Amino acid sequence: MRGIKGIGLIKMNNLPIEWLGDRVRILDQTRLPQEEVYLELGSYQDIASAIAELKIRGAPAIGVVSAYAVALSALEIESKSKEGFLERLRGISQTLAATRPTAKNLFLAIERMEQVANAGEGVEQIKKALVDEAVKIHSEEVEATRRLSQLGAELIENGFTILTHCNTGALATAGYGTALGVIRQAKAQGKKLKVLATETRPLLQGAGLTTWELKKAGIPFTLITDSMAGYFMKRGEVDCILVGADRIAANGDTANKIGTYTLAVLAMEHGIPFYVAAPTTTIDLSLTSGDEIPIEQRSPEEVTHIQGVSIAPDGTQAANPAFDVTPHYYITAIITEKGIITEPYVERLKGIQGVR
């Protein structure tokens, strides 16, 4: 995947996700920005833990590693009968599916892997097919983010200040990034840009990961707390908002990192375009609206503690919804690898999904 024409991958010691034949190497995102530490995960259990603990995160990225997890687990299953093999594989898929409930990409990757397994002839042939499918899912996701970055960059004008939330770059996508891919492509086109990066509490992916990628990409940025977004919009210092997505319902309602909905409301109030960038693997046509998207509720400790240090009195009750849903009418456009979609989303999202 190195050397694809265009913006180029973010320079790291290794790729953020790499298949090594009998294990997957990932960059441990919980160690950034302090240290660039890679983990080699040799079992699906290790991958499931890495997903649950956010060592790997971002909807497209967890889709890719969960496909590798299914492939790895398949290699280890000793059953010689296809039936026994498939039964064992279904149990493993359920374990993986239980790691994080919101991102569509995770479920889609597992579904694709299951279909390949079901369609196979013998166990050995299926094992090989599953590895091939995981590699294919990975390269398709990389290509999708490259393509959507190119399409989305057309929306970004020279001199723009772009406000982005959470991390949507190479780390989140295994490839070029979604919102951050669009920004990097616009910069590669020679446009002068500035980014306002929200820190993204509780887990500070903006402060720790987006800044790390922007620094490597040589794009000027200012870090702000989530609470400062309105201040800068009111001052007229934001030209557009660009975020990723974890799941997009059939009507365009979009689940993304907690705080996204607030940014969308602010954007509308100030007449600022609000763009969602996501590969089509994030779209879930089975859900009529965003009300049906399951929202992950994470540990209150992520709110009451920051990097292990308590910020609240002992015993403080805290809420920790990891995502919120932005209704489609706040979204100016959804940038996918198959085109830029605008209202009416219901028809257009259906149309674009059919193209796959």
Add this chain to the structure above:
Amino acid sequence: MRGIKGIGLIKMNNLPIEWLGDRVRILDQTRLPQEEVYLELGSYQDIASAIAELKIRGAPAIGVVSAYAVALSALEIESKSKEGFLERLRGISQTLAATRPTAKNLFLAIERMEQVANAGEGVEQIKKALVDEAVKIHSEEVEATRRLSQLGAELIENGFTILTHCNTGALATAGYGTALGVIRQAKAQGKKLKVLATETRPLLQGAGLTTWELKKAGIPFTLITDSMAGYFMKRGEVDCILVGADRIAANGDTANKIGTYTLAVLAMEHGIPFYVAAPTTTIDLSLTSGDEIPIEQRSPEEVTHIQGVSIAPDGTQAANPAFDVTPHYYITAIITEKGIITEPYVERLKGIQGVR
């Protein structure tokens, strides 16, 4: 001041601000919620540092301690001539005024102290008059927060969930609190309440101070990140928003902790009442609109570091406006000790200020 009828003061080992004749004792708010540490400040320089370092914070509270700082400095001036004394006092007032630019109460307290000094006869009489005036400012501020808490509590209905931002309690006001005073008074009236307390990045006054006061007051609360406010409003789980103020312009535009403006926009979008609670000492009729309110820009390190731990790559540029301005048309009502004010704010704020 103990024993005033009504809600009662928050139980601490000492009052948050106490005049001890030749020094001021304050509760060090930077040590909460871990430790209840009191500092005895014997000079105006110590008080100026405590204000700048946020050991004491909250618009009414910094008004009170700056008055004590002027009194303390006066006691130390050795000049026997009134002219020399006043000249020295003006220099000290300027030092104090330079600590924090946004809160009106600071400037108003210093102005009142200067007027008393100018009106005095001899140096010794002025020194005594300044101490008396500082004590008067203190007790007036306590009484104002008690009164506005009573008036504001009428707006709170049984069963309400109230979202509040930053800290506006005993700590911030030397008395009963503004927004938090209203909440405590409503609770004292027997109303069943729940509070959603925003953590209030960057300095986490919500997570560390508001939770500490709510816990002491026995009011159930849930801590949320600033980015979660929209999520809970959209779910219909917020009945009103109640915040304090650092300065209110003649047209009702209100400067308050960064993030307040975002909450106001969200409140309007969801049809939720948005209340500002503040003593009239926070009102600045000399400013036509909020555009004229100076906004303090604090150190970027408060954003890039949390409790001394870095959360961003080295050299990250960050913005740190400490306040934002909420235009008056987002504000349902301003709760003061002289009444609850609604539109048209221009006439009504002028009317209420005239009453002083």
